[in-house]
Amino acid sequence: MKLPDSAGHKYGPESTQRKNMIKQVDRTIGYLRQRIRESGLESNLSLIITSDHGMETVIKTNEIHIQTVANFTFKDIQFELLDYGPNGLLVPKEGKLEHVYSVLKNAHPNLHVYKKADFPRRFRYANHSRITPLLLYSDPGYAFTLSGRPTNRWKCFHGFDNEAMAMKTIFRAVGPAFRRGLLVEPFDSVHVYALLCELLGITPEPHDGDLEALRPMTPPTPPRRPFSRQPCAPVVRSLLGLVRP
Numbered sequence: 001m002k003l004p005d006s007a008g009h010k011y012g013p014e015s016t017q018r019k020n021m022i023k024q025v026d027r028t029i030g031y032l033r034q035r036i037r038e039s040g041l042e043s044n045l046s047l048i049i050t051s052d053h054g055m056e057t058v059i060k061t062n063e064i065h066i067q068t069v070a071n072f073t074f075k076d077i078q079f080e081l082l083d084y085g086p087n088g089l090l091v092p093k094e095g096k097l098e099h100v101y102s103v104l105k106n107a108h109p110n111l112h113v114y115k116k117a118d119f120p121r122r123f124r125y126a127n128h129s130r131i132t133p134l135l136l137y138s139d140p141g142y143a144f145t146l147s148g149r150p151t152n153r154w155k156c157f158h159g160f161d162n163e164a165m166a167m168k169t170i171f172r173a174v175g176p177a178f179r180r181g182l183l184v185e186p187f188d189s190v191h192v193y194a195l196l197c198e199l200l201g202i203t204p205e206p207h208d209g210d211l212e213a214l215r216p217m218t219p220p221t222p223p224r225r226p227f228s229r230q231p232c233a234p235v236v237r238s239l240l241g242l243v244r245p
């Protein structure tokens, strides 16, 4: 359900528009649970309610204007993605990496600049071939801005440090695959994929999660799997309606 996200970006997390959207999602989940009950599926169907991120308001006076940083010029940059709020990706031109890194490193007290190899591991982000040699992120409440980019209009973003409270999300689970009435300690969402694959009997693709981290949630005798074990991609794509099951 995408609408709380777009309403949050457009109007802010505390706005009436966003609260109305969350009420709508809440009613939808209520209806879903009601229909599961009425259909006699409660003892056979497990339901997970979660999301992929929180949301943080960006104060307009806190914008970080990269193009005004002393000695920084886009002439040194081969590729940039600097219009997604708190995250920036840079590919400096050949021989320019050290120079660009040094001019940005201490340019702003709420801007963090890393070479790919040094990026904090807790983000579980930089260890991928598609991630650029230089990475930037800003503190909660701050965002990069480049004039003329569409995201300038947004009031809120996600993608801040995953230790920030406003980036946390929810996780609720009910059904035969889960213990009843259990309250668990906070955990990284990166483990949820492994849990879904386990419950669906799907062989996961390579991932950073650890199924054991969520094992306390599941009963000692797991329920019968709905699918025979098979590679992930075709099943997930069929669930998403991308291919016929």
Ligand SMILES: [Zn+2]
Residues within 6 Å of the ligand: 005, 006, 009, 158
């Ligand atoms: Zn979003």
